[in-house]
Amino acid sequence: MKQDVPVSCTCGKVKGVIRGLGAHNSNHVRCPCDGCQSYAQYLGRADDMLDERGFSNIFQIDPSTYEIHEGMEHVAGVRITRTGPIRWYADCCKTPLGNTLPRGGIAFLGVLPICTGHKGTDKAVVDMVGPVRAIANARTPQPIGARVKTFFMLMHLMRLMLLWRIRGGKSWKPFFDKETLRPLKKPVTLSDAEREAFEAKVIS
Numbered sequence: 314m315k316q317d318v319p320v321s322c323t324c325g326k327v328k329g330v331i332r333g334l335g336a337h338n339s340n341h342v343r344c345p346c347d348g349c350q351s352y353a354q355y356l357g358r359a360d361d362m363l364d365e366r367g368f369s370n371i372f373q374i375d376p377s378t379y380e381i382h383e384g385m386e387h388v389a390g391v392r393i394t395r396t397g398p399i400r401w402y403a404d405c406c407k408t409p410l411g412n413t414l415p416r417g418g419i420a421f422l423g424v425l426p427i428c429t430g431h432k433g434t435d436k437a438v439v440d441m442v443g444p445v446r447a448i449a450n451a452r453t454p455q456p457i458g459a460r461v462k463t464f465f466m467l468m469h470l471m472r473l474m475l476l477w478r479i480r481g482g483k484s485w486k487p488f489f490d491k492e493t494l495r496p497l498k499k500p501v502t503l504s505d506a507e508r509e510a511f512e513a514k515v516i517s
């Protein structure tokens with residue numbers, strides 16, 4: 314099933330939509346990595362974004378299906394590390410909006426369910442994007458069953474990214490300039506001291 318899913322920051326200043334979202338054209342994963350956990354600490358929303366083991370739910374989509382209609386002036390980006398993704402959020406109320414590569418061009422956007430009004434483990438999220446396919450960035454060696462799941466999740470994602478590229482060409486929506494593929498807003502990068510303070514709280 315495909316549906317248009319409204320996107321909103323928690324206070325309602327940033328609004329948009331994800332077009333045609335469904336299980337077949339998204340990749341639902343859970344991630345326990347330092348970056349995702351530090352990001353939740355940075356936003357001050359660990360309770361909303363992380364489960365008790367420090368995992369975030371993320372669904373990856375074609376960025377050309379994600380539109381922001383209102384409140385672009387409140388959108389900001391942060392990089393936890395100099396080489397990591399840009400994590401876009403609504404600065405008005407610290408709501409995560411989507412994670413991208415540092416520049417446009419590659420069709421890949423990771424969305425935390427909170428901007429669709431749901432916590433990661435809500436059944437509504439499974440209804441939108443299907444069950445979790447696998448753990449991304451596992452912290453510990455995984456048993457064979459989990460490794461097989463990860464393999465098939467990666468195959469699914471690669472197939473989707475190829476389709477998205479064929480369909481949409483060079484990706485720039487919604488956070489990059491169409492011509493230069495540079496970020497519309499310059500993201501801040503955490504200092505080493507800031508990052509280490511967040512990493513000290515990481516659940517491993």
Ligand SMILES: [Zn+2]
Nearest residue numbers: 322324405406
């Ligand atoms: Zn807001």
Ligand SMILES: [Zn+2]
Nearest residue numbers: 344345346349
């Ligand atoms: Zn992560």
